[in-house]
Amino acid sequence: MKKICIVGVSGKLGQYMVQHALDRGYEVVGVCRERSVGKLDGLKGRIAVIPGATNAREVIKKAVEGCDGVLTVLVPWGAHQYSSGTAQAVLDYAPPGARLIFSCGWHITRDGKDVYPPSLKREEKLARWLGRLTRIVDIDDQVEACRRIFESETRWTVVRGSDLEEGESQGMPVWSRHVGDPVLESNMTRRVDYALFMVAALENDELIHEAPAIVGCRTPSAVRRIKPTSE
Numbered sequence: 687m688k689k690i691c692i693v694g695v696s697g698k699l700g701q702y703m704v705q706h707a708l709d710r711g712y713e714v715v716g717v718c719r720e721r722s723v724g725k726l727d728g729l730k731g732r733i734a735v736i737p738g739a740t741n742a743r744e745v746i747k748k749a750v751e752g753c754d755g756v757l758t759v760l761v762p763w764g765a766h767q768y769s770s771g772t773a774q775a776v777l778d779y780a781p782p783g784a785r786l787i788f789s790c791g792w793h794i795t796r797d798g799k800d801v802y803p804p805s806l807k808r809e810e811k812l813a814r815w816l817g818r819l820t821r822i823v824d825i826d827d828q829v830e831a832c833r834r835i836f837e838s839e840t841r842w843t844v845v846r847g848s849d850l851e852e853g854e855s856q857g858m859p860v861w862s863r864h865v866g867d868p869v870l871e872s873n874m875t876r877r878v879d880y881a882l883f884m885v886a887a888l889e890n891d892e893l894i895h896e897a898p899a900i901v902g903c904r905t906p907s908a909v910r911r912i913k914p915t916s917e
């Protein structure tokens with residue numbers, strides 16, 4: 687893997703991903719809204735930035751050209767198919783065989799076998815209701831984006847993030863196929879480690895066609911799982 691694209695590069699997750707990608711020696715092309723280009727001033731000369739909406743098909747077509755991998759921050763902003771438009775453009779224009787890694791939250795389910803805590807169900811219901819009222823977010827469009835990814839024959843991985851917090855890296859998060867697995871119970875990941883998981887997935891073929899739900903490796907629920915029970 688040599689050249690990668692980060693779609694949504696100016697956000698918090700995007701900027702952590704750039705750092706991990708540069709540490710691994712990748713050439714990085716990033717896409718972000720024109721108004722956010724300034725957030726990347728500190729990376730001048732180290733990455734190429736293509737300004738534009740992440741669901742603008744021509745922008746994505748240009749950005750992913752020649753890339754071996756694409757990391758996409760899927761966000762449900764607005765009421766104009768921002769998430770699904772972004773995902774579709776990446777699916778359509780990424781070079782054949784490229785590794786495609788998408789971010790989203792635990793609320794996305796691939797096979798309907800996730801078991802959600804009542805608090806999470808309530809949060810999702812509220813976000814959906816508020817989103818419909820204000821048209822600021824559209825959770826269902828992120829669901830649609832992931833439906834299209836899951837159906838795609840590309841080499842995709844959808845990384846489902848728990849609640850996030852800032853702080854120093856604790857190491858690679860642990861993951862499970864299903865929310866409801868006790869290992870995920872702590873529901874917290876450092877954002878820097880979410881980014882680490884996304885970038886590492888580029889070279890982890892075991893994650894192709896998986897939708898790992900992740901949690902911080904030092905959270906109580908992860909530590910309980912990792913420690914042998916005899917200790």
Ligand SMILES: NC(=O)c1ccc[n+]([C@@H]2O[C@H](COP(=O)([O-])OP(=O)(O)OC[C@H]3O[C@@H](n4cnc5c(N)ncnc54)[C@H](OP(=O)(O)O)[C@@H]3O)[C@@H](O)[C@H]2O)c1
Nearest residue numbers: 694696697698699719722760761763789790791847848850
């Ligand atoms: N936050 C959480 O607790 C949480 C939990 C689980 C999973 N996730 C997932 O983690 C990923 C990153 O989320 P994050 O919360 O950490 O945020 P983030 O990394 O800061 O990313 C937010 C992204 O949305 C863009 N954005 C903001 N307002 C926008 C608008 N009005 N129109 C278009 N784009 C806009 C930002 O671009 P600009 O730089 O241009 O503003 C940035 O690329 C997402 O896929 C999310 O689903 C988040």
